[in-house]
Amino acid sequence: MSGGLLWIGRFLLRALLFLVVALSAVWIGFCLYFQLPLPDIAKSIAVLAWALFAVAILTLEIARPSWRVRGLYILAIIVFAAWWSTILPTNDRDWRPEVAHGVTGTVDGDIVTLSNVRDFDWRSDTDFTERWETRRYDLSKLATVDLVLGYWMGPQIAHTIISFGFTDGQHLSFSAEIRPDKTQEFSALAGFFRVFNLVLIAADERDVIYVRTNVRREDLYLYPIEMPQAGMRALFLSYVESGNALAARPKFYNTLTTNCTTVVFRLIRALDPGLPRDYRILLSGYLPDYVFEHQGYRTGLSREEFRARAAISALALAAGNTPGFSAAIRPPTGLAGALPVDKP
Template identity: 40%
Template sequence: MLCLVSSTIGCKTIVASNNRTWAPDQAKLPISEINGDKITIHNVRNCRYATADDYVVQYYDKEIRLSDVQTVDFIVVPFKDTPSIAHTMLSFGMKDGDYLVSSVEIRKETHEEYSAWKGFFNQYELMYVIGDERDIINLSSNYYKSDVYLYHTIAQPEQAQELLLDIVKRANQLAARPEFYNTLTNNCTTNIVSHVNKISPRSIPYDMRILLPGYSDEYAYSLGLLDNRIPFEQLHRESKINELAERYRDDADFSQLIRR
């Protein structure tokens, strides 16, 4: 107990920073210029992978019209060794068929790997990765070999637009004022919940399935946030996209084909 108290006190003296030697794929933060309906997102990630650890880092700037955002998909990637824990993401669909993924992650330094235990003790900064599906989904499904579930949400275009706007504003805040990741209170899923509840108050009440995001898809289904015209077990089965992601990993129409 004394060791835990000492560790906690020590953590409070650490200051979050954006100036460290970051892993190459997390070296740049997304920063957006917002001008009415037009948003220019700098540092959209578009890495290409030979293996999970061997990749070419690519970024580009993307200009979008907020009014072109039409849909939001909820992506759940359970941990292979602990499926009750998962990484969760959102993907935004545009009128032209393009998609942008928002993934809330630890910002790793070059020597670091993720540890849930370390995540309690201010060991990682928090970052938003905004990137292509051919980068972020491919990495999870084809290189980490994790199961990937992609669910269409019931969000209307106006809600999708509000949600993306809130996300890019939050990413800008982190670029100006870095924060620490926390395994329980400031992670991928809690940030998604915060965004949704900000645009639609109390849409997602507190529930243990937020702390155990491997069940977050089932929770979203129970709240009516996903298509519930079919039983959840069927939806869960049909939403797994690994086979399609493997088949079309190098296809220019990757995003459309994994939704077939």
Template identity: 30%
Template sequence: MARKKSKFIQALKYAMAALAGLVAGVWIFLELQTPDMAGPWQPQLSRTAFAESGKDYIHLHNVRDFTYHADRTPDRIQYFDRTYYLDDLKRIWYGISHFGPMGLAHNFLSFEFEGGEYLSLSVETRLHPGQHYGAFRGMMRQFNKIYVWGTEQDIIGQRTHVRGENVMLYPVTLTDPGEMREYFLKVIAETNDLHNKPAFYNTLFDSCLTNLIKNTAIRNYTHAIDFRVLLPGRADRLAYTIGLIPNDMSLQDGRKRAGIKPEGLLLDDSYSVKIRCGWSGYGGLDLPPCTESH
């Protein structure tokens, strides 16, 4: 009996050593990888945004404003450059686009400026033509990361109108102008860093969600295996818990208000106002109520 136990322990030691060697080999392999700087890239990911900053403004280059065919390929390919004044930053909006079960979703932000102008930020994988995203490959340093700045008709509209995803949009409760400007400038700085030096996307630790929350108080309320972060579709529960989205109502009621109903919506100048109609009358938000068409 003692001899069998000794053989089992010895075999277990060999197995643990082999596993440790495998883990070390994978780690070394990943560390030796470098981000791909060469194209070509898919058209909607072909340009990286970057900004020039002044005392009270940023001038953002390569703001995307595409439209898409039903098969998700670009129809109109259009970029523009625009100046955004920091004092005009009015509100930040947080969005979740559910594309699968079990918390599979994409997270994004929109910055609202005075005069009814909106600028969206989406952190994505930068793909080559014919390349497709995979969650496991996203953990193995197979994709570059890209900060896409664009119009809401592009960033949100392709998800509501083309992909048919369940999209929700929440007002962020951060209202201090200085704190909003500080956050905006941080993500602009990260955009410039990524424009100058490519980096990898990581499904778990460097994703659409982790890049948006690393400069916020959310980081103080999470841990490495927090499923509210690992599964971005559950992130609104975390934001609700710490009060970054409205929590003076039930989360279920908030989700109903945040839900975007694409029926009757056109991807025109009225789009940004209409996708927020669920928040009409809340917290002093000057928004028209939803109509029966949506």
């Protein structure tokens, strides 16, 4: 009996080692593909060589397991890790115009001065008038916080924006985004492998929503967040702190762990640590259900009605690029239902 258990234990250990080697080899292969500073042909040869090495290790693990062979693979992992640690984020590249500047700010009592607030006039994704402005906001005039979700690659994934409204009619939005340089195009797969930086964009709401609804024709939904004024202030300041931190110490964007939704969730959770973790933070397209389930009062609406009343794309298309854009995308009666993240 003990001999049988010993055999099973050895088998499970070998199976686990095989799985670890196989998965790590695939991951390293992608890392090499996306990060080796080589011409495409040389890069392909390097990835092929790594694949052959990994297959040889796996074959020997099946046919003739040996700690020498395993040690050789561990040595390869160490060499890879040493190289991987040299790939660092940077703020010093020739960035695409729409992400050329991350927001930074200073605070003096109720007055926040933000540098690099984006206010583009968009005609198409490649035709626009650039404007980066310095703006001042009075936090005593904070009136609303809205969660905006934009769908652009199916129902599972949505881009997340937090938008603040003030009693003087201003609306400012914060959007955590990838920061490609002028040679790069977005790739969700590449986003796992330190290809893109993370940037926090502060933008006039007409800019950041209009480009998605009227130029890219994405489906956008706006959900008010129920929050006392003190909570709005704390959340706004947390974005200012995040922008300053990214300017001082850049970070990589990660498709799974450091993206537009996870950044927003971490900021809101800092205000209410009791806000539960949920798979819908990663599959951000399902956030409306999360909002619906964790609101603090009854809306009187079904899930479908709650979501339908949040749709703003048709309103944005009708409004066009006008000064009254923010008012036009909000129904006069508002939306019932909100997500409480800070209670008075």
